[in-house]
Amino acid sequence: MAFLWALTCLALASTVSALLCSSIGCGVPLISPSVQYSERIINGQNAVSGSWPWQVSLQTRTGSHFCGGSLINENWVVTAAHCEFNPSSHVVVLGEYNLASQTEAVQVKTVSKAVTHPNWNTYTLNNDITLLKLSSPAQLGTRVSPVCLAAANLVLSDSQQCVTTGWGRTSTISNAPASRLQQVSLPLISQSQCQQYWGTRITSAMLCAGGAGASSCQGDSGGPLVYQSGNVWTLIGIVSWGSSNCNVRTPAVYTRVSHFRNWIDQIVAQG
Incomplete structure (x- = not known):
């Protein structure tokens, strides 16, 4: 696999989603990941589809992936400051697995504000963190849930x-x-x-x-x-x-x- 060096669900009805989240809590995928801790190759392996439900893709409005992020609750995503997310030109995509697929039931969310840590340093890369507030809450379910x-x-x-x-x-x-x-x-x-x-x-x-x-x-x-x-x-x-x-x-x-x-x-x- 690889890092972007500073120099990467079907939505359930809201009632069902709430029940799922309250009963499961954060950090528990409904689709279990398959992890072998002996992997020793640069690009790792294909994940099980839906098994990392907090993983989001940050994309341009034309659909080009440029960074990753993590859903931490239904309204907020955390990512790196050096990704330079711009709410006017970028979106957050939840429930994605195959970037090449046009048939996945993903959620595409605009962002109402991006909050970068006040001590972020573009030269030393210290305090490399930004929070993104989604314009509308994520629909939590089998393939979208927080870490x-x-x-x-x-x-x-x-x-x-x-x-x-x-x-x-x-x-x-x-x-x-x-x-x-x-x-x-x-x-x-x-x-x-x-x-x-x-x-x-x-x-x-x-x-x-x-x-x-x-x-x-x-x-x-x-x-x-x-x-x-x-x-x-x-x-x-x-x-x-x-x-x-x-x-x-x-x-x-x-x-x-x-x-x-x-x-x-x-x-x-x-x-």
């Missing part, structure tokens, strides 16, 4: 296995994005290990994963890095930046969601 957010005090162990998903490049020799949603498993690595690769560019607002034979690449930016505890998936990272050639031996860098949990809650509460 859980990492708690502000979440402590993750080094080597924790995680999964990232997106439609980014699937080859180091081609710029073509994936048609079907891809997934790849990656281990977290410590800040000190990551700094061996990237030096002082790594801040407390970032976390690192990969470098063990798999990667993401251009086109995945803004998308999720999640881990599973029990049957619940939690968003811990947002695809931010990494090596320009998607080197599978170099760790990728993600926005650390726990670091921004209080800010996210504040913006969402303000509406």
